[in-house]
Amino acid sequence: MLKKLLLALCIGGLSSSAVAAESGATxxxxxxxxxxxxxxxxxxxxxxxxxxxxDSIEAAPIPGFYQVIAAGQMIYVSTDGKYLMHGDVIDLSRRQNVSDSAWSRFRKDELAKVPASQRIVFAPPHPKYTISVFTDVNCGFCRALHEHMAAFNKEGIAVEYLAWPREGLTTTAGRPTPTYTEMVSVWCASDRKAAFTAAKEGHAPPPATCANPVKDQFNLGLKLGVTGTPMIIGPDGSELGGYVTPEQLLQALQKGS
Structure with missing residues (x-):
């Protein structure tokens, strides 16, 4: 959807009347x-x-621009309404991607709204770190990541899973996708952790339906820029990659703490 927005920009651009200058203040x-x-x-x-x-509008690190998160993308709109930019902003003096910090704040705030009861959690008794992982029960890298769960927990890392069926929610014919249906069954199982692990091992759970968060979590993933699974998000909202080993994940968490 945002690609259509950017295509429209290329064709005609933002009209100068679309956004008025804000009293000349930066x-x-x-x-x-x-x-x-x-x-x-x-x-x-x-x-x-x-x-x-x-979903988010704040002043950009570039003078004269607003930093906007929309449809899972970050864009920059000038305060006079004449320009729109799409891409990362690098602070050369600090050698930092300032777009990353804005994404981290946004992800952290949005994930905080998801109750623990709606996640599938694998945690040690006293976690040092807690990560959120958007996952699909059938993707190969997601399954490989889950195989390390005992090692993650041993390192003090709690893993909180959110549902993100890569096939989407419905087929082109408007029917629920097989993966969406399977993930609903997992989230509706009497023992969700056991059903989740079994699904990761290729054993589909018995069909089940209930009030579940799978659709909402999929849409949240789109909002947060998820394009594939697994997507690991750290305690501060930073993206820590997809498949990683326990050693790699621990190093990333220690670096960010």
């Missing part, structure tokens, strides 16, 4: 914007694609 990087400015940015994006959901 927003402070990372600061939230005024309600009026936020509404103007949302309108600018809506003018390009009415179906794109804007």
């Amino acid at each position: 927003p402070v990087a990372g600061a939230t914007v005024t309600p009026a400015a936020a509404q103007m940015v949302r309108q600018a994006v809506k003018n390009l694609s009415a179906n794109v959901q804007v």
Whole structure:
């Protein structure tokens, strides 16, 4: 959907009237914007694609721009409404990707809204670190990652799984995808952890339905920029990669702490 937005930009660009200049003031990087400015940015994006959901707007580290997260992508909209940019922003003096820090804040805040009761959790008695993992029960790398669970827990790492069926929620015919159906059955099992591990080993759970978070978690993944599984997110919201060994994961967590 965002690709359509960017295509529209290439064809015609944002109209100068889409977002009015905000009193000539330069927003402070990372600061939230005024309600009026936020509404103007949302309108600018809506003018390009009415179906794109804007999830976050704050002042960008680039003077004169807002940093916007929409449809699982980060874009930059100028405060005068004339320009839209898509891509990473690098602070050359610090040699840091400042887009990453904004993504981390956003992911951390959004994941905090997901109750532990809606996740499938494998944790040691006293975790040193807790990671969130968007997963699919049938993907090879997801299964390989889960094989290390005892080693992760031994290193003090708690793993909290969220559902992200890679096939999506429905087929082109509008029917539930097989993986979505299987993951619903896992989340609805009387022993979710046992059903989850069995599914990772190729043993599909008995069909079951209930009130479940699979659809919501899939949509959350899209919102957070998930494009494949597994996707590991650290305690601070940073992306720690896909398949990693226990040693690699522990090093990444220690580096970020």
